[in-house]
Amino acid sequence: MNPTPSRERVCLLTGGGYPYRRDALSGWCRTLVEGLRRFRFELLTVTDREPPSAPAYPLPFNVRSARAVAIDRSSARPERRRGDSDDRVRSAAALLSRGLLGDRDTESRTRGAREPGEPGDRGDHPGRREARSPSNGLGPGDGWGSEGRGGREGEEAAEGWGVHEGGAREALDGRSREARDGRSRGAGDGRSREAGNGRSREAGNGRSREAGNGRSPGAEDGRFPEAGDGREGGVVPADLVFSEGLRQIAELAAERPAILASLPLADALAEAWRSEGRLSMRDARTAATLLRHALGALTVPMPEADLVHCVGGTTPLLTALAGRWRTGTPLLLTEARTPVARHKPHEERLSPAVRTVLRRFRGAVARTGYAEAGLIAPLSAYHHSWALRHGAQATKLVQVPAGVDPSEYPGAAELDTEPAVVWAGSGGPDSGLTPLLAAFEQVVAAVPSTVLHLVGVTAAHEDHCAEQIERMRLGRAVRLHPLPADPRDRYTAGHVVAHVPGPADPPYRLIEAMMSGRAVVGVDVGPAAETLGDAGVLVQPGDPAELAIAVTDLLRSPSRRRQLGDAARRRALTHFTNDRVVRVYGALYSDLAAPPPAAAFELALAVPAPRSEPPVTLRWLVREDR
Template sequence: MRVALISEDTYPYVRRGAATWCHQLLHGLDRHTFHLVALISAATVPEPAYTVPSNVSTVSAYPINGRPVRHRNRPAATAAAVILCRGFLSEETEMFADGLRRLADLAIGGHPLHGVPLADVLLDAWQAGRRPDSPRMSVRDARSAAELIEYALRPLAVRLPPVDLCHPVAAGLPLLVALAAKWRSGTPFLLSEHGTYLRQVEGSPSVRAVLLRFYRALTRLGYAEAALIAPVSRFNQRWDLRHGADPARVVVVPGGVEPLRYPVLPNEPLVPTVVWVGSMVPRKDLHTLIRAFRRVRDAVPHAGLRLVGPQDDPGYVASCRRLVERLRLDGVVRFDDPVQSSRQAFAAGHLVALSSVAEDMPYPLVEAMMCGRATVSTDVGAVSEVVGDTGLLVPPGDPVALAGACVDLLADPARRRRLGAAARARALRLYTVDTVRRAYTHLYREVTAA
């Protein structure tokens, strides 16, 4: 089977998002031939971060921010843009689909919106369908929103080689490539979702409102056109159904890890230590964990906290460091660089904590469970369905409850071992890479057979 695997700013050029998931999937589906389509936000294509397996026939990188190719049929493109904008701003799905399909047809040979007065079109559509509670849109706002939408629609110009199936690994921009292929050549697509795709856009209230409606309309259209939708959790499945997905075409396929890479950790360090692993960004809510650890330190005088991972938001990390100083936890809370494997980080702790406010598929928890480490987590998103009864759950944003759960486990070695063993058994049963590969082998057959 020939499959076009479509990603955005991840595989094979960047080690983030669904990149590791893509790499693991490809290595297990060697009966299929893959054509990789990588949408890149950078102006130039970076050096690959992965060596692709032998079942990948071609890798095509498309810098979305590169200079677009002007299309000669500007009147038709302008008319399609009017239908598109009026469709998503008024939440008329059929109108939005009509406009997008016209633009997909016009994108053959060049990007259809380059040279189109999209800001004027957008401003007219906003004023025509403006609700009493909607923010006002200035000319400057219209230009900002138009530029973002113009960039977002550039993947419509991507042309695929003959394939049997498209597999976008996220909604949004990868979805546009799959939709265009379906409309042009009838190629079905399977949509994987590792998270809910609604971008956080900076700008005025009207710019944010425009982009929110655009991506919401695109996501709903993708759900309607997909042969199958495969979210990584029941939490995401509820999102899909809430936005119009057919329940019969939604199949939950949780993410998985390779058990051989995460064998059981037999020993614990001498100093009581809590470990957190992840990207240091606001939604991971390190402030709550740091405040909780002030209470942990008071109850367990020699305890330490290690925060391990990339510092992707320097401003946020700086605020965390200031909080550490204010709570007099200098030297107690460590900010460690990323390690080659999260198992190295887990080995330095007695338990693993997760303090997030949003989780679609908490891979660090799955990896900790596979290593046999006990976990304490905030009960958000898919955390409870992943952990089950093998870890402690506390309300999000509650440092008192988080501290209490950590202290209880630090004080009870037998309970830590019992929970860790149960967590590994659960991970081996539900969250392995082989399980993911078997599921997608079946889904590929189901889509192409239909």
């Protein structure tokens, strides 16, 4: 007889994806929900755009609810004048702003050098851009420098901060002692427990550590001068400073969501970053507006659940962190996209200073998530190593590669048509479309009859695609297709699949192409190399000519195409099937969502128990000669 199925409730938290949008990540989430039918799911997607009106996928019976929430934009309006907010609000803003300074060490480890124009760029490397030079396109006050339009305002902002310095110092001192002593901080409903208790688990056998210990990620990563004075002396881990500030903001937002509008982030940023070369008030206000909007995710209410599985980037992770601090619910974090991209395409128009603030904010949120998560499930060795470099504990990491259903992508024979190349993506500015078209222009010159099929282009990006195609004068050689409802139709039209991902795209499309049995030419970005292996052709990023040569060679060699296509499908069947994903996540869910074991007690007597003779009824069994 089968045991009673598990009915633990899991909140699957995404950033504008499943079940409201059809894309590769949503398809992965659908596989997870439909495969784990013994769990009850509460689906929540948090987005900064207009929420969809209806799900794009039919919901299985084990989904209790599905909700899409848009971040309230009113929280991003200009803050009130200094003095209108209380000490708690100003203290939280100061801690958050000062904690961002600790990302300097992480950036130096991962990027080797700062972006020209960033704080700390003192001109000791070639090709630098002067923050105040008229030739770099930045006027006074637009970049990093001690002068400019924000000069006098920055001096005024520096006044009046002594009111809350003592409170900030006390909070940090207490948190630092907790980190050193290993004590846990209780969450809202008392579900948080100290390390080593029933909820604590050894990650080596798939178990998580304590739920809600109040420690911040990467305590060893950078050291930060004590918040009270900003001078050399006592130090507090910078990520601990940021985590405490974020936690305080989450607590304030839970009490009164409108408090975000009065968060004095502009003043706090200008004051905290003065040692970096001073963030001008103009840039500080711009960064503060964007940060307040992002922090609106802290106000999104979470459904009641036994486990929160956060899949996505900064926005859903902020919601998950706020919910965890309120209730102590265990958190499972999946790194679905390349974390903390250098900067997003729509941020190009921002000054280098503002982009630096945003990038450091995303990195600090990710490290806070690493600290609070019970388990972290990166999709690849690439994501695994990235998490380690940014403070994740190795014992928390359980690598779970992506997978697809082989029955949805059967290996089909090539069509007897003109040479065709398939690319799958949204078609947006950050989707990899631009380098693809640059390479395809050279492919058409070598093989004039070749057609490029752009599969999965969303309605929101059709105009952008058409504009790019017109600019490259490719005309009818490029055809746009929405994402087919039947996965079998995604790659069958092509003879070669060009995998040119965006900077943050997960490897799902690559695995789909491999499972379809098509020859793949991939750009070596993110986990592409470890996913494709020797079952395809890899080219270096930023070289359209090399990509064009590889595609052209395969179009002219049918036998090599078939050989690589068969090898790609075999590799996908061996390493990237959905049953493996469902099986591993089912074990992770059961481990994190299961109730803690009953407390065990060991009885120790201070006085040894007296010895006595065996009972009379047993003495006759004992031989007298013994």
